[in-house]
Each structure stands twice: as C-alpha cells, then as structure tokens.
Amino acid sequence: MNSVASTPADTREGPRDECGVFGIVAPGLEVSKYAYLALYALQHRGQEAAGIAAAHLGGNILTLRDTGLVAQVFDQNALGSLDGDLAIGHVRYSTTGSSAWENTQPIYRSDRRELALAHNGNLTGVTELRDELVAAGVELRSTSDTELMAALLSTHEADTLEDAVVDILPRLSGAFSTVVMTQDCVVAFRDPLGIRPLVLGMIDGNYCVASESCAFDIMGAEYLREVEPGEVVTIVPGGIRTRMAVDSPRKAFCLFEYIYFARPDSRMGGTVLQAARGRMGEILAREAPVDADLVIAVPDSGNPAARGYARGSGLPQDDGFVKNRYVARTFIQPGQALRQHGLRMKFNPLPEIVAGKRLVVVDDSIVRGNTTRQIVQMLRDAGASEVHLRISAPPIRHPCHFGIDMPTREEMAAHNKTVDEIAADIGADSLAYISLEGVYEAIGGERANHCDACFTGDYPLGAGAGTDKYALEAADSTPPA
Numbered sequence: 302m303n304s305v306a307s308t309p310a311d312t313r314e315g316p317r318d319e320c321g322v323f324g325i326v327a328p329g330l331e332v333s334k335y336a337y338l339a340l341y342a343l344q345h346r347g348q349e350a351a352g353i354a355a356a357h358l359g360g361n362i363l364t365l366r367d368t369g370l371v372a373q374v375f376d377q378n379a380l381g382s383l384d385g386d387l388a389i390g391h392v393r394y395s396t397t398g399s400s401a402w403e404n405t406q407p408i409y410r411s412d413r414r415e416l417a418l419a420h421n422g423n424l425t426g427v428t429e430l431r432d433e434l435v436a437a438g439v440e441l442r443s444t445s446d447t448e449l450m451a452a453l454l455s456t457h458e459a460d461t462l463e464d465a466v467v468d469i470l471p472r473l474s475g476a477f478s479t480v481v482m483t484q485d486c487v488v489a490f491r492d493p494l495g496i497r498p499l500v501l502g503m504i505d506g507n508y509c510v511a512s513e514s515c516a517f518d519i520m521g522a523e524y525l526r527e528v529e530p531g532e533v534v535t536i537v538p539g540g541i542r543t544r545m546a547v548d549s550p551r552k553a554f555c556l557f558e559y560i561y562f563a564r565p566d567s568r569m570g571g572t573v574l575q576a577a578r579g580r581m582g583e584i585l586a587r588e589a590p591v592d593a594d595l596v597i598a599v600p601d602s603g604n605p606a607a608r609g610y611a612r613g614s615g616l617p618q619d620d621g622f623v624k625n626r627y628v629a630r631t632f633i634q635p636g637q638a639l640r641q642h643g644l645r646m647k648f649n650p651l652p653e654i655v656a657g658k659r660l661v662v663v664d665d666s667i668v669r670g671n672t673t674r675q676i677v678q679m680l681r682d683a684g685a686s687e688v689h690l691r692i693s694a695p696p697i698r699h700p701c702h703f704g705i706d707m708p709t710r711e712e713m714a715a716h717n718k719t720v721d722e723i724a725a726d727i728g729a730d731s732l733a734y735i736s737l738e739g740v741y742e743a744i745g746g747e748r749a750n751h752c753d754a755c756f757t758g759d760y761p762l763g764a765g766a767g768t769d770k771y772a773l774e775a776a777d778s779t780p781p782a
C-alpha cells in the first residue's frame with residue numbers, strides 16, 4: 302500500500318500502521334459478522350476505511366468497502382447482504398480527498414479467476430512486475446501495490462489460487478501480510494522476512510487468520526499460532542493446507558509492533574504485549590533513573606511502560622492527564638485557531654496531581670516532537686516543577702518502507718540531534734530513551750529475527766527485501782544515541 306496523508310483532525314502524531322486484515326472459511330457461521338467483529342478489534346490498525354468481501358462456496362464474491370470506521374461503513378443491512386461461507390476483511394488509513402474510495406480494500410478482480418484481496422504492508426521494487434502486466438495487456442486502475450498483487454494472482458495461469466500464490470511470492474519483495482479469497486478458499490501468506498504480523502486461529506472447527514490475536518478474542522476464536530514468514534496457508538472448509546513458498550534464513554519482524562502499533566492485549570512472539578511493554582518501562586527505570594516525586598503516563602499508549610517504570614523505580618504513579626476517550630477521529634476539520642487546541646481536546650492535565658511535583662513522564666515514542674513539546678508545556682502550565690521524559694522506544698531517526706506511515710527524516714525530532722538537544726527542543730528537564738538492547742531484553746527476542754531500521758537505519762537486506770533504495774538507506778544510517 303502506498304504512503305498516505307494524515308488527517309488534519311488526527312491528534313496522534315506517531316507513525317501509523319496502515320492496515321489490518323482478516324480471513325475466515327466457516328460454512329454455516331455468519332462469516333461477515335465475524336469479519337465485522339475482527340475488523341472492529343483491529344480498528345487501531347486503520348481508521349479511515351474498511352471493507353469486507355464474502356461469498357457462498359462456489360458463488361460470486363460480493364465486496365463492500367468504504368471510507369470511515371468499521372461501525373460507520375457496516376450496518377445490519379450491509380452485513381446481511383454479505384451473507385456467505387467465507388470472507389475476508391480489511392481496515393486501513395486512506396488518502397484524503399477524491400481518491401480515498403479507490404484505495405479502500407479488499408480489491409476485487411475477475412480476470413482469469415475471480416478473487417478479492419486485502420493486504421497489510423508495502424511492496425518494494427514493483428516496477429518490473431507492473432511493466433510485465435501492462436505489456437501483457439492487463440488493465441490496472443491504480444498505482445497501488447495491492448492492486449498489482451491482485452492482478453498478478455487474478456491473471457495467473459496456475460490451476461489453483463494456492464499454486465499462483467506459491468509462484469508469485471518469491472518474486473515479491475517488501476512487507477506483505479495478505480489474505481486473498483476465491484469462491485472456495487481463503488489463502489493467507491506472509492512475506493519471507495515476516496515483517497508484518499499474521500496469526501492463525503480456529504472457531505468451532507473452522508480456521509481463520511488475522512493481523513493480531515485480539516481479533517480472535519472478540520469473536521471467541523482460539524489463537525493457534527503465527528503464520529510463518531514465507532508460508533502460504535490455504536483455508537478450506539474445516540481444514541488448512543500449508544506450504545513454505547520461501548524459507549528465508551533472515552527474519553525481520555517489525556520491532557515497533559511490540560512497542561507501539563499492536564494492541565496491548567495481542568500476543569506476538571509468545572508474549573502478551575501489555576506485559577512486554579511493562580517490562581520496557583522497568584528496564585527504562587533501570588537504564589535511566591531520575592530523582593523525582595511521581596511517574597505519570599501519556600495516556601493511553603504510555604500506560605503499560607509508566608506502570609513498569611514505577612515498579613522498577615519504586616516511585617509512586619498517578620494519572621497526570623485525563624484523556625477524552627471520545628475524540629479519536631472527527632470528520633469535522635477544525636480551522637487553524639481551533640486546531641492549535643487539538644491536543645487539549647485529547648488530554649487535560651490535572652493540576653491537583655502534578656502541581657509542585659518533579660514528574661517522570663513516560664511515553665512510547667517521539668516522532669516529530671510537536672505533541673511532546675505541547676505535553677511538556679501543559680504540565681508546566683499546570684504547575685509541575687520538573688518534567689523528565691522517559692521514552693520506551695529508542696530515538697526514531699529513519700523512515701519505514703515496510704507499511705508504516707512516517708514523516709521524512711528531516712521532520713523527525715531526533716534527526717541530526719543528540720538526546721540533550723532533543724530535550725532542549727521539547728523543553729524537558731531531562732530526556733532518556735530505552736536502549737535497543739533494552740527493547741530486545743523486554744520482548745525476549747533477538748536482533749537477527751527483527752527489523753529495527755527506523756531506530757538504527759539497518760534495513761533488512763535479506764531475501765526478498767534488498768533493493769537499491771534500501772542499500773542507500775543503510776549507507777546513510779546514523780547510529781542511535
């Protein structure tokens with residue numbers, strides 16, 4: 302999926318995951334309602350568009366997709382019209398303006414075979430594949446890499462969708478956790494580096510796949526395992542077939558999923574993220590202690606790490622902010638004057654808690670720094686005597702090319718700056734980030750199996766991800782502070 306513009310009313314300045322996917326084959330169950338619930342649980346992975354495709358076994362595929370939150374796109378009638386035995390679903394961020402609808406997923410195509418496809422990630426080096434399709438007379442309606450993948454599979458000469466996926470997967474590079482359905486199966490596959498998540502579950506003897514395990518919890522499905530990097534899982538009624546299309550020795554699961562993107566109740570790499578994020582806070586307290594009175598979180602994303610920091614440091618913890626839970630996204634775009642108050646709409650500091658206190662303020666990341674600067678100022682205005690920021694991610698200095706929407710290098714708070722310079726920039730009395738080693742300790746994982754390129758500039762160049770573009774990124778890397 303291509304990078305997207307931010308919505309003016311969106312007050313979350315962090316990098317944004319671009320998609321969540323789901324797939325199920327369950328004759329006799331209300332598959333579109335399960336897809337709806339799963340997408341509802343995956344809403345944090347994409348809040349600007351949602352779509353579901355469904356079919357009866359052997360019947361035609363019906364696709365419904367639109368801009369808006371899951372609950373805005375689908376109502377009882379819409380879900381009723383998506384009756385069927387198998388379904389896939391998708392949530393995403395989309396571009397603003399007229400092209401927004403065209404970028405919604407699942408993508409439907411009916412060339413040699415009828416299919417619908419939904420994708421989380423970002424393909425790289427696709428020019429050759431696109432040229433090949435165009436030369437073969439295949440009509441492409443957009444520049445989206447998702448449509449390219451759908452066209453490659455829809456026009457493929459293999460007898461089955463599964464064979465077509467196994468054939469094209471080694472030719473794709475980048476990040477792609479994908480679900481694709483025909484009239485009789487859902488095929489789920491993951492890039493050889495396993496950059497974006499994809500998990501397998503079961504409900505009443507039927508199989509399903511989703512970006513995160515929280516999608517299974519909401520619908521009462523059981524989490525079985527992760528879809529392996531390079532694996533192709535074909536879901537048919539009551540069973541699965543699985544094949545390894547590419548077995549890459551190098552894995553590169555996104556480290557930022559652990560820190561920030563995924564829901565805290567999701568399970569990744571054998572750990573529930575809430576617990577891993579708490580450990581990050583404990584490690585941060587060990588690595589960067591501070592003489593202070595109180596630990597507060599930037600809610601909600603900083604909550605687990607703040608609790609961990611308080612545990613690790615022995616300092617008391619309280620709520621320094623009340624968060625308005627109902628801001629989320631608004632379709633009213635405020636004018637310039639009102640927009641400056643955007644953060645106040647989201648967080649309100651509590652002077653009774655913070656006044657006169659030396660605060661440790663814990664958050665999960667700093668990207669541009671604008672929000673953090675305003676948070677520090679709000680706390681000072683509310684009477685805090687000192688503001689010490691502790692961040693449960695290392696400094697972000699490099700853009701992501703694997704499906705995460707991030708600002709350019711120059712826009713990043715840590716660009717070409719030492720940690721002390723960043724602290725001065727955002728007006729904090731002190732600033733410290735968790736070390737990269739600290740993050741790996743918290744998740745119990747190894748660098749060799751993860752991507753940490755936005756922190757280190759060390760882009761995974763293993764099978765399927767090496768392009769000149771990444772070679773340049775790697776050459777231009779700045780070591781983390």
Ligand code: SF4
Binds near residue numbers: 496557705755
């Ligand atoms: S560059 Fe960062 S956000 Fe992107 S896949 Fe790697 S770790 Fe994740």
